[in-house]
Amino acid sequence: MSLSLLALAEDVPNYDAIALSPGVGWMLLAAVTCLSLFFIAHRDSWRELFLRLDDPRPMAAMRIAFGFVALCNVNGLWELYSYLFTDEGLFPTDVAQHFRARGQFAGFGDGVAETDPWGFFSSGAAWEWIKGPNWSLLLFDSSPTFFWTYWVVLQVAMLCLIFGFQTKWIKWIAWFLYMGLILRNTLFWEATENVYRVFFLYLCLSRCGEAWSVDNWLRCRRLRKRGRLSEPGKPGEGAGAIVEGKVYEPIYRRIPGWPRMLVILNVATLYCATGTLKNGPIWNQGHAFYYSFNLDHFYRLPPQQLSALFGTTLFRLNTWVVHWWEALFPVMVLAMIVRWYRREQRPRLEGARLWLARLGLGGFVACFYAIILYSYPVHYKVPKNGLKALGFIEIPPERALLTVQLIVAAVIPLAALIVVAGFRALRRRADTPRAERGALPWLDLEWVCRWILGRRVWLLLGMIFHGHLILTMNIGWFSPGLLACYFAFLNGEELAMLLTKIGEAFHRWFRLPVPKHVAEGRWRPAADPRFPRRLRWRGANAGAPVDDPDLGAGKSIRDGFRLPDKVLFTCLGVILIGVLARVYTNEDIWRSIAREVRRAKITVPAGLLDQDTILNPNWFVAMAAVIAIVVMVMRVRAKRDFNAYFIPVLLMAVGGVAWLAAADKTHVAWGLPICGLLAFLACRGPLDDADEAESARLASAKPWAYGPVGRTVIIFLTTYHISAVATTQFPDKDSWSTFRRPINETYKHWLRTSQTTQGWGMFAPNPPRRNVFLRAIVVDQEGERWDLNTDVYACFAPDATDEICDSVYPIPWIWYSRQRKMNRRIAGSEGGKGSWYQKWHARYLCRKWELEHDGVLPQRVELYKIHYPIPAPDKVFMNAYDPKTQYNRFGNHKKIHTTNCLTAPLAQSTNEVRARYGFEPREEKDIHLWSKHRCRKWEEKLIEEARAAGAEVDVLDPRFDVCPGEPKEVERARKALEGEATPAEGKAAKAEAKRVGGKARPKLEPRLEQKPKPEFTPRAKAG
Secondary structure, eight states, X not given: OHHHHHHHOSSOOOHHHHHHHHHHXXXXXXXXXXXXXXXXXXXXXXXXXXXXXXXXXXXXXXXXHHHHHHHHXXXXXXXXXXXXXXXXXXXXXXXXXXXXXXXXXXXXXXXXXXXXXXXXXXXXXXXXXXXXXXXXGGGTOOOHHHHHHHHHHHHHHHHXXXXXXXXXXXXXHHHHHHHXXXXXXXXXXXXXXXHHHHHHHHHHHSOTTSSSSHHHHXXXXXXXXXXXXXXXXXXXXXXXXXXXXXXXXXXXXOEESHHHHHHHXXXXXXXXXXXXXXXXXXXXXXXXXXXXXXXXXXBSSOOHHHHHHHTTTHHHHHHHHHHHHHHTTHHHHHHHHHHHHHHTTOOOOOHHHHHHXXXXXXXXXXXXXXXXXXXXXXXXXXXTTOEEXXXXXXXXXXXXXXXHHHHHHHHHHHHHHXXXXXXXXXXXXXXXXXXXXXXXTTOSHHHIIIIITSHHHHHHHHHHHHHHHHHHBOOTTHHHHHHHHGGGGSOHHHHHHHHHXXXXXXXXXXXXXXXXXXXXXXXXXXXXXXXXXXXXXXXXOTXXXXXXXXXXXXXXXXXOXXXXXXXXXXXXXXXXXXXXXXXXXXXXXXXXXXXXHXXXXXXXXXXXXXXXXXXXXXXXXXXXXXXXXXXXXXXXXXXXXXXXXXXXXXXXHHHHHHHHHHTTSSOGGGHXXXXXXXXXXXXXXXXXXXXXXXXXXXXXXXXXXXXXXXXXXXXXXXXXXXXXXXXXXXXXXXXXXXXXXXXXXHHHHHHHHTTOOOOOOTTOSSXXXXXXXEEEEEEOTTOOEEEOOOSTHXXXXXXXXXXXXXXXXXXXXXXXXXXXXXXXXXXXOSTTOOGGGHHHHHHHHHHHHHHHTTTOOOSEEEEEEEEEEOOOGGGSTTSXXXXXXXXXXXXXXXXXXXXXXXXXXXXXXXXXXXXXXXXXXXXXXXXXXXXXXXXXXXXXXXXXXXXXXXXXXXXXXXXXOOSSSOOHHHHHHHHHHHTOSOHHHHHHHHHHHHHTTGGGSTTHXXXXXXXXXXXXXXXXXXX
């Protein structure tokens, strides 16, 4: 029997791969450590790339475009607002609380049962909600009135963001409201929601209102009235200037550049992850575009004729180009960084720093090379007929694995050597005068980065790809959202030039009114990088000299303070100690077994469950940050340097804290003040002369976006976030299974709170090869069956009318509806992870039928999964298939769920909802709600926590007695005293009464008389 079940399992573990997982984990740790050494060697370039002042126009353009398409995305759900976001839809309010934020609402009464009055039970319960990460206000009230009020406020906030009015505050309000809407229900989610959640945060982190906004227009108008605005024809020509002590501020003030870099890196991560995950045979054969194009839920016009012509030729080429373009997209970002490195004339590494960079990068490549050779054999599936190549090379199955291993073992080092040799050769040519280059004088590193790996090629391919999706496939606002992020890849001057040329052409061709400088083909310059980023004035000092003390903080941030290498190595060592502490305090098998057998009421001996406290590596990251900040403060304030002899002291102190915390003798949080104190004591000597010289060089460079401490904080924040996002893209392979979950747990709270959790496996590893629909049948009180015609299949039926086809299968299909996506998910075709929605969807249909038929419930609702296969591309070559004929010949119908509308919980509308439609109230006994007993569970949680802390618990104490009526333990004790309980219950109750303090017995009656059960009217909110 067990073998049969194992054979039917959807995903059988690869035990050979799991056995290799610990080794892969250690290799991955070594690879990350080597990569850290590489970035430490290049730390000055990293700091200048992320912490520089940047032109505000790319993020301003992204604000306008992204805000517009984000608003269109949520407004595109208009036909599903009631279904998704109100208490009359799929999830009533308390059910949405349970499924979307169960932990946050554990101490919140839903008003369904007498013992669960609406509201928080205690201040601790309110704190659980505050901790997040889902702060949607629609989880408190989702009545239609509240929802539409919420919607109007969201529209106003998003429009203010788009136009840039009060951007500093409104962007966060818009983010909060936007997240609150989409987090109320995730049934409709697709990759589109990942795009808007992730990049909305980066937009808010940037100062996106400093250009092309109402805010900047008002600022320029105020400055113009005071004669302090730099404009064409005045000093600075719009870039800002200080002439004879008089300050002329630029039109566009520079902003910190690190949010823009996060956008660029995350877009590259998105494409690379999507491309590498598309590793199935359909993508390799080049048929992915054909199958995606022929999904009935997506095409705007029937593609069968085009598929018959180009399915085996042009479509295959498109598939391969898109696949490799996505997978290799990061090389374009690498080329951008190389060009920036050379444009800024960054000094090359020398001496020990050069060898550290080589060691780091070489070690990183070597470690991943070892991971591939180590784990590839257990994942390789040997073809039944062996390997075939070039039409004449045939390798038998028994030699296939060895052959592939040898090829991989040779190709990776060879490719690495070619890349390194090619880079050095191109760099030498770039450093050689053009006249001395000989043949192909134009070929150098700059040309390769500008053309072959340049934005003009890769972004153009992206615009063609997404433009094709927008024109031919109805997939919503995913592509426009990503295209809006492309503005971050352009610098301000490029963007201004492009828009000016476009505006000039429109003015010349169509006589459209445009600003004078646009009509003349001139664009505003970026702010002079030497100009102060922000001037804070005290009074009207338009003519005050720049060094006047009344001018305020008017100087640029130009300092050379930086963390020395020894501090960075110390921070790296502290974090490695945290990783090792997490590894060696990982829970053993008995904890897992105890969780599995708990439902079977089997007790595992306590001795087997005793183990070290699991340590969270985030505490050690915080310790490293404390060390860095304290050292930086001492370097700035006291001009003191870090003493390298304190490195082992700090590391031993951190290790000691980890050991004590694992033994449960102290809390790991004590490491924070200890590290801060030791870092303070370590800063005793004067600054090194060489360090002073380097600081002087940095101080003469371009100004920073922040001061020394601010730069330290931002570097830690961005490094932590980049690491967190990188872990979300770890391959879902069994050879990574033993350490993938602990890593995810480390970053989980940060990613969920910031709403930057992400997965980009669109059409991966293979696209769907069959069309899937959902059919809903309602059986009314007379037994008549009604097909709701909610999907495309209804138009394929022989008796389909034009009216039905226009509603479910319009041609051309202009407006996108998430109903098709939700139908596939409810039917269980989205990886099988949506089938639990079936009962809730059926109950909603019961309630909807009731509200549309004079308050009369149907008997039942039946759901059917319908699917038919898409024929292979070679079978339809020059012979297009008809989807209706294909459906009627090969369509499969399977009943997947049935709900009895009269007896199923939440299948009947509450009297509050019935009153909205003018129906008579139904008897309460005929309305089946869902009581989740939150208050009793909250009391039990408080009692368990107090007892675990060693406190003496009196269940009548107001701290624990927070629910109406008598506590459960008191009820058992009372029954024992009154003889109502069975002998076993009486014995347990007496023991419990004795454990909480036997003196509670005489006080039971008076206490119960003092606290009668309050009168209670259940809230008409579905449970």
